[in-house]
Amino acid sequence: MVNIKNHLLSVERPAQYLGNELNSVHKDKFKARMCLVFPDLYEIGMSSVGLRILYNIINRVEDFSLERAFCPMEDMEQLLREEDIPMFSLESKTPLFEFDIVGFSLSYELSYTNVLNVLELAKIPILREDRDESHPLVMAGGTCTMNPAPMQDFLDFFVIGDGEDVMPEIARIFVENSSKSKLEKLELIKDIDGVYIPSLHKEGRVKKAVVEDLNKTEFYSEQLVPYIDIVHDRAVAEIQRGCTRGCRFCQAGIIYRPVRERTLENNLKLIEETMNSTGYSEISLSSLSSSDYTKIGELLEKLQERFGDDFIGVSLPSLRMNPQSVKVAESIQSGRKTGFTFAPEAGSQRLRDVINKGVNEEEIIETAEAAIVAGWQNLKFYFMIGLPFETDEDIKGMRDLVVKVVNACRKHTKRLNITVSVSNFVPKPHTPFQWEAQMDFDEMRRKHALLREIFQKTKYTTLKIHDMKTSYLEGIISRGDEKIGKLIKLAYENGAKFDGWKKHFKFDVWMRCMEELGIDPKEYLGQRSFDDKLPWEVVDVGVTKEFFLRELEKAEIEALTPDCRETCAGCGMKTRIAKCGDFVSDKLK
Numbered sequence: 001m002v003n004i005k006n007h008l009l010s011v012e013r014p015a016q017y018l019g020n021e022l023n024s025v026h027k028d029k030f031k032a033r034m035c036l037v038f039p040d041l042y043e044i045g046m047s048s049v050g051l052r053i054l055y056n057i058i059n060r061v062e063d064f065s066l067e068r069a070f071c072p073m074e075d076m077e078q079l080l081r082e083e084d085i086p087m088f089s090l091e092s093k094t095p096l097f098e099f100d101i102v103g104f105s106l107s108y109e110l111s112y113t114n115v116l117n118v119l120e121l122a123k124i125p126i127l128r129e130d131r132d133e134s135h136p137l138v139m140a141g142g143t144c145t146m147n148p149a150p151m152q153d154f155l156d157f158f159v160i161g162d163g164e165d166v167m168p169e170i171a172r173i174f175v176e177n178s179s180k181s182k183l184e185k186l187e188l189i190k191d192i193d194g195v196y197i198p199s200l201h202k203e204g205r206v207k208k209a210v211v212e213d214l215n216k217t218e219f220y221s222e223q224l225v226p227y228i229d230i231v232h233d234r235a236v237a238e239i240q241r242g243c244t245r246g247c248r249f250c251q252a253g254i255i256y257r258p259v260r261e262r263t264l265e266n267n268l269k270l271i272e273e274t275m276n277s278t279g280y281s282e283i284s285l286s287s288l289s290s291s292d293y294t295k296i297g298e299l300l301e302k303l304q305e306r307f308g309d310d311f312i313g314v315s316l317p318s319l320r321m322n323p324q325s326v327k328v329a330e331s332i333q334s335g336r337k338t339g340f341t342f343a344p345e346a347g348s349q350r351l352r353d354v355i356n357k358g359v360n361e362e363e364i365i366e367t368a369e370a371a372i373v374a375g376w377q378n379l380k381f382y383f384m385i386g387l388p389f390e391t392d393e394d395i396k397g398m399r400d401l402v403v404k405v406v407n408a409c410r411k412h413t414k415r416l417n418i419t420v421s422v423s424n425f426v427p428k429p430h431t432p433f434q435w436e437a438q439m440d441f442d443e444m445r446r447k448h449a450l451l452r453e454i455f456q457k458t459k460y461t462t463l464k465i466h467d468m469k470t471s472y473l474e475g476i477i478s479r480g481d482e483k484i485g486k487l488i489k490l491a492y493e494n495g496a497k498f499d500g501w502k503k504h505f506k507f508d509v510w511m512r513c514m515e516e517l518g519i520d521p522k523e524y525l526g527q528r529s530f531d532d533k534l535p536w537e538v539v540d541v542g543v544t545k546e547f548f549l550r551e552l553e554k555a556e557i558e559a560l561t562p563d564c565r566e567t568c569a570g571c572g573m574k575t576r577i578a579k580c581g582d583f584v585s586d587k588l589k
């Protein structure tokens, strides 16, 4: 056990290292244990839905202990290095190297160097090949593992897909076989869906893990409650998983297929139990598209009934652009109306059809107007540039759309603020656009200048453009192969870490390292051939290459694919989960 007590008063926000939050689990007796590390600061990691779910569920496994760690802040890291204190878990202050498993949650490519930093601070060799029987097995889960290639030199195994069945199963295997060697344990988990072991799975593909019915999973109502501010300081209930809209750029829409709803009764029970065991007065009803949940109206009504005057604050992180959503948002707003968010993604109808966004101009304007009439003054619009088949006319379409929104809304209010937030499209693995080229710097610069020019005189509007360099690196890593793993290591050795934080991002280091390794960014950002074996094809997400190609062809001719709640588009998921499409509340009775 590490003695950190005496140092706590000399670091910023010491409460983040205490590990004794409400609902934290401290087990004295166990046969196997794991430290779950979120490779970013406490305030970010503690807001992660996945961490909340897994911490609660895995700790229910008898004789298995799951503890947590986050990246230390700069002052704590310096202290660990100066005092030669190994990186420790929050709950028992045990050095990470004493655990059976150290598991990272990977949700953002620009946190990869933090993984290496944590390993180094924990005195665990960074490379898998340099570790022996005395070291823990190092694994990762999370959305980024859908392309394991860039991180596979560092990790012993990956858990790809839904974790709430697989992780407890792995935990039980480790409990029952605690005296076995690391290799023997890996052999025992090798055939579980979702488990990818680079040293053992040399050929073939690994199926992502899928929880078929959310209603059959364990509740995670005893959620951790931090003592200090975190980014999303509220309880969370995932009301459904997956999305049926089929936006062609969206990786989450593919990898979380099929859509699975929790029944109304189950959601109510989960929410009530969570509120009771955490004391939170606010809960986020999380989903990729919350207003698509078939019983959203009833759910909100029942919550009002059940909690009466103490009606809990509810936040819905993602709403569709239709006036119905405004009604939903209105019913949950308790007085203060902050920003109302729209994500048309593309400015012109043509390009919205290319990406299969499934929303038209009238709906967007009508929704904006409804939001203003309902009392919102700040509207946020999210767009992307650099989408496949985009022309400058599509970019100018953003301004045209915003002007129409301004004209429609000004009839109802004198105070109007519209924020136009534009990001740079990054083609992601396992999407119909996975073969497409990403903008290079010249193209980004030109398009950013065009954006600034067209929005310069647009009234009531503030333009925000996402940083070019961050998107550039994200593009290289997300479609990277094992060579990118070497780049991550070299960049880390040259001082890169917290790359997702503007103040820490050392883009020059990355560029220099690419040059040193002879890595041509164009190879990763350019158009891929349909015949190439893609690094992420080792993962079978259940959606076929034929479907992706079909969707890409349809994108080119601006043809829409209907929401698969209406018509099954034959993406391939049904061959894996025969009941795909039937996991909506009405059919779950």
Ligand code: SF4
Pocket: 244, 257, 258, 259, 564, 565, 567, 568, 569, 570, 571, 572, 573, 574, 580, 581
């Ligand atoms: S198999 Fe059909 S219903 Fe299921 S996710 Fe694919 S398109 Fe949707």
